[in-house]
């Protein structure tokens with residue numbers, strides 16, 4: 084692990100990312116990582132969180148959590164990590180499970196020198212753009228293993244591409260007796276479950292940070308809009324009913340920020356403590372995403388419903404973050420030990 | 422008394438039988454599948470209702486309306502929604518029809534009303550303007566007399582259904598008066614006239630059925646004005662009185678809640694089993710069901726008596742927030758299945774994401790679109806101001 088950044092270094096990193104994204108509202112992942120020289124920062128949760136928050140604030144499409152999580156997994160498995168400028172993503176979700184990795188049904192069986200993969204993966208973020216796919220699959224008896232597939236467009240892979248609500252590219256993947264070489268297996272055979280759980284928490288910490296940027300911006304945009312929108316001969320920000328609603332948004336934003344810190348700082352704790360902290364954080368983040376998003380639309384009136392203003396796009400990204408890796412009920416169950 | 426009388430129960434059965442037997446099945450099938458209806462679908466649906474004499478809901482009998490009591494109207498709405506039939510597009514039938522019937526000229530009644538009932542004309546409502554939303558009375562859209570014509574200028578915005586409409590009814594300022602509610606007239610224009618430009622507005626759910634409409638020196642005969650000059654605010658309020666509960670949609674809320682249980686039975690839950698046995702989901706579902714029961718009782722209570730402004734405002738808030746809560750529960754149930762943003766106009770959109778529960782993308786789009794319920798028709802904040810006016814006396 085790298086040494087933690089000093090306060091000044093954190094500010095420098097944040098400003099560099101913010102400046103870059105202010106100039107380019109449709110950045111490409113390669114350029115973003117390459118020009119800013121932040122490839123190594125992705126491997127550090129604290130630095131990743133700073134970058135994620137700015138990605139949220141600018142509401143740009145970049146696969147930060149996907150790439151960072153895949154890199155962490157590969158590194159943990161002592162597998163070669165592709166350059167940070169490459170896009171890698173983890174395919175775990177399936178139609179037959181909600182959020183529990185234990186429900187994964189995709190199967191890999193040994194076949195001569197290699198493997199055969201069979202199963203369906205649902206809503207794999209960035210799959211269409213990925214240079215490398217990591218696939219979670221059941222092997223042998225009951226254990227989970229990880230497989231690496233270079234380039235999502237491998238022969239025989241059925242891929243249904245679409246955009247998600249946040250405008251990200253995604254796809255459903257269907258593996259039909261898909262042949263993989265022997266070295267596609269990364270990490271210990273049947274030993275991926277704990278790795279996946281930790282990877283989820285790491286991804287969530289980044290998404291929590293991204294949510295902070297999104298929510299801050301939603302509050303800012305709403306305050307600015309109500310200050311300038313006039314009805315009944317005055318700015319609508321003058322109505323106390325709306326002031327209090329914006330204060331409620333602010334309270335949620337502040338708790339969200341604290342929650343993101345909580346999640347990031349818990350990542351190197353023991354699994355139980357880590358899980359409790361990350362889940363506590365995410366319950367609050369999900370609530371904030373829902374409430375701040377709803378209020379932002381309501382306070383914009385008809386304007387809040389249009390696709391032309393940025394706010395709808397911020398709201399939809401926040402709605403995706405709410406359920407990307409797990410939802411509130413899953414987190415509550417994890418906190419309660421159910 | 423919240424229970425229906427035997428006569429009302431008989432009427433309810435009659436309506437139910439009609440939707441089961443005499444109503445276009447393809448419309449119901451599409452609605453059930455969450456697909457967007459085409460204009461032709463709505464025409465088919467309206468024709469079936471009209472053939473039975475049931476399209477002019479809220480219209481008096483002498484102009485081809487149903488002449489129903491409020492309870493009968495309520496029963497009809499509920500059965501229509503239970504049946505997954507097409508919601509009646511309100512602009513012509515619900516909003517302007519009754520105003521034409523009450524305040525229109527004989528010529529307007531004999532030309533416009535039959536055209537609505539026979540689905541020959543669709544209408545749009547031109548009230549809101551960029552600078553006049555909640556503060557509607559501050560509208561600036563102008564109508565200036567020129568001989569036997571009005572010249573219309575200004576911008577209307579958030580006009581629903583403009584892409585299908587043949588006509589638009591506009592609130593227009595015909596004179597400047599001391600009170601801003603005075604000097605407003607109700608003037609109708611065919612949307613194909615020279616000088617009218619319709620710009621679709623894309624919404625967050627991906628739909629583009631709203632529009633901004635610009636009027637640049639559009640000429641219409643003064644016979645297109647409904648009622649007297651300067652009286653539109655009064656007419657609008659008269660209508661409000663009869664239409665206060667058109668947002669109730671209790672039937673569709675019950676239907677949607679029931680549908681969520683069906684969906685839940687198909688979705689995997691945490692651990693093992695399906696979501697219909699997930700206690701957290703069931704509690705959230707039951708909480709909304711309990712709320713809805715109280716709202717329905719409130720509506721029935723209101724329908725049996727006089728509805729005050731405050732009651733109507735309170736019910737609008739309760740009904741719309743409940744509808745939003747149901748869409749919130751739906752996206753919670755959908756989980757990751759809500760992530761794909763699919764194009765609902767494509768017939769086989771469910772195939773686009775084969776690994777996703779098909780109801781997820783529909784639930785997501787409903788959630789987004791229904792955010793508007795607490796904005797239009799008098800926002801929640803505006804309704805609360807109305808309610809407070811009724812309570813404020815007690816603070817003195």
Ligand SMILES: Cc1cc2nc3c(=O)[nH]c(=O)nc-3n(C[C@H](O)[C@H](O)[C@H](O)COP(=O)(O)OP(=O)(O)OC[C@H]3O[C@@H](n4cnc5c(N)ncnc54)[C@H](O)[C@@H]3O)c2cc1C
Nearest residue numbers: 322381382384385546548549554555579581793797800802
């Ligand atoms: C989907 C949709 C369909 C529509 N269809 C039509 C249509 O067919 N025809 C038509 O004419 N219009 C239509 N409308 C417009 C609708 O009536 C307006 O959006 C509504 O009146 C609110 O006005 P606004 O959008 O300008 O918001 P604003 O009035 O600017 O309101 C912005 C925010 O300020 C709040 N606010 C305003 N005044 C007060 C106050 N005094 N106290 C406290 N809070 C206040 C509001 O509640 C809201 O939260 C539609 C709107 C939508 C979203």
